[in-house]
Amino acid sequence: MYFSRFATALTVLAAPLALTACADPAPLYVDRAWVQLNPNGEGPAAGYFTVHGGEEAVKLLRVSSEAAQRIEMHESISKDGMMTMQPVESVDIPAKGEVKFAPGGKHLMIFNVNPAIVESGKLTMVMMFSNGDRLIVDAPIQKGGNATGGQQAMGGMHDSAAKESAAKEGDAGGEHASH
Numbered sequence: 001m002y003f004s005r006f007a008t009a010l011t012v013l014a015a016p017l018a019l020t021a022c023a024d025p026a027p028l029y030v031d032r033a034w035v036q037l038n039p040n041g042e043g044p045a046a047g048y049f050t051v052h053g054g055e056e057a058v059k060l061l062r063v064s065s066e067a068a069q070r071i072e073m074h075e076s077i078s079k080d081g082m083m084t085m086q087p088v089e090s091v092d093i094p095a096k097g098e099v100k101f102a103p104g105g106k107h108l109m110i111f112n113v114n115p116a117i118v119e120s121g122k123l124t125m126v127m128m129f130s131n132g133d134r135l136i137v138d139a140p141i142q143k144g145g146n147a148t149g150g151q152q153a154m155g156g157m158h159d160s161a162a163k164e165s166a167a168k169e170g171d172a173g174g175e176h177a178s179h
């Protein structure tokens with residue numbers, strides 16, 4: 001009788017510890033990043049990726065790269081039947097949510113990518129979040145030039161499902177340097 005009560009007490013004590021060890025906190029992370037060079041050559045490149053929220057809601061505050069002059073966060077919107085876009089200050093990342101930067105929606109506008117980096121086929125970016133996290137993201141660079149439909153400049157980059165699937169391919173396969 002005495003021993004069995006003792007064993008029960010031990011079990012109860014151990015349970016909260018085991019639960020803590022099993023609760024693997026969801027990490028904040030980024031995947032499926034890719035960069036589409038401007039088909040016009042001169043203009044800014046576009047950047048796309050998916051953010052996966054962690055345990056707490058955060059904001060994506062800034063994206064930068066040592067290999068680009070400047071990176072802006074934009075959102076494509078439909079205004080009077082025309083697709084246009086506007087800069088956004090920050091982007092909400094809900095806890096355990098998923099936010100996509102994708103053609104036709106949110107995207108990065110990447111100005112003056114270093115030509116040597118373009119040649120290397122990969123752009124490294126730093127993403128800063130409101131909780132202090134800084135994520136380093138490597139994005140394969142898709143060369144422009146085969147834009148379908150002959151759309152102009154950035155408009156052509158914002159709504160092509162074909163390019164999104166190309167990006168997934170690049171993501172899964174790792175480094176597809178094109179030379």
Ligand SMILES: [Cu+2]
Pocket residue numbers: 074075085107108109154
């Ligand atoms: Cu834009």
